[in-house]
Amino acid sequence: MVAYTCWHIWKARYAFVFNKVRINHLNVVLAISNAVGSFLAVSCGPEVNRIRECVGQVPGCAPLWFPPPPHFTKINVDASWSKMLCSGFVGVVLRDAEAHFIAAARYHIRAPCAAAVEAMALLRGCELGATLGFYEVILESDSSEAISCLSNSIENGSWEAVPTLTRVKLLGEAFQNCRWSWVPRSANMAADALTSRDCAELCDVVWVDRPPSSLVFVLNNDGLPCPY
Known part of the structure; x- marks a missing residue:
């Protein structure tokens, strides 16, 4: 969770500083949640729902689609x-x-x-x-x-x-x-x-x-x- 959180925050800040892309906080949270959820779905099985709640995902809700990085x-x-x-x-x-x-x-x-x-x-x-x-x-x-x-x-x-x-x-x-x-x-x-x-x-x-x-x-x- 820490690694994905830091990574997506860094990507959002990088896009803002160098590509002038406005930071959308909701998209950053969704990107973190989906990345962690996808990783846990493969590696942790039943623990997925419990840990998703810690990264901003609404309890009981599955990950949603989120936009790609700029230019993609x-x-x-x-x-x-x-x-x-x-x-x-x-x-x-x-x-x-x-x-x-x-x-x-x-x-x-x-x-x-x-x-x-x-x-x-x-x-x-x-x-x-x-x-x-x-x-x-x-x-x-x-x-x-x-x-x-x-x-x-x-x-x-x-x-x-x-x-x-x-x-x-x-x-x-x-x-x-x-x-x-x-x-x-x-x-x-x-x-x-x-x-x-x-x-x-x-x-x-x-x-x-x-x-x-x-x-x-x-x-x-x-x-x-x-x-x-």
């Missing part, structure tokens, strides 16, 4: 998969350092397993970010397996997902700066909403500047600005 674009991705149909849906949402909506997309994907469709979500996220011309990106997913493979060794992933993860890694290296980030589902709700089979919007559609109606409520629940 955060690309949140998620996927759903049906074993019966061997297919699923991929959702991609892009937002900037001011938490403004940039773009979103929804795709229908055929895949042999859940790990493969999660990898496809990251691939679609990289492709959309590159198409829109962004150079510094954070790819964020709630698939711990996929993010771990990209951060460490792709060979540790399931064999069905390895070919796609290899393509994702290559696309990531084409960006000027690309980071892989795992988040809990509660901090990835916008992308998650696009993967629902009940989503009314068509598949293989990209929304730019204005989000689809099904996303407005979710984006507003992040507590961040959403033009609509």
Whole structure:
């Protein structure tokens, strides 16, 4: 907790001094809470909720999405998969350092397993970010397996997902700066909403500047600005 607190306070002050980015105290607190919560979710299990309360998170509430550092674009991705149909849906949402909506997309994907469709979500996220011309990106997913493979060794992933993860890694290296980030589902709700089979919007559609109606409520629940 001390390390993450000092790190995010230092980053906020650095951005203010050198990049003239106004410090948003709420975003700093959320960044600390999410960083600690994500770390504890992996390493501490049942102790997570107790310790989150010490870093400003409302007791009983899960971490929320928070903006990327200045100049970065955060690309949140998620996927759903049906074993019966061997297919699923991929959702991609892009937002900037001011938490403004940039773009979103929804795709229908055929895949042999859940790990493969999660990898496809990251691939679609990289492709959309590159198409829109962004150079510094954070790819964020709630698939711990996929993010771990990209951060460490792709060979540790399931064999069905390895070919796609290899393509994702290559696309990531084409960006000027690309980071892989795992988040809990509660901090990835916008992308998650696009993967629902009940989503009314068509598949293989990209929304730019204005989000689809099904996303407005979710984006507003992040507590961040959403033009609509």
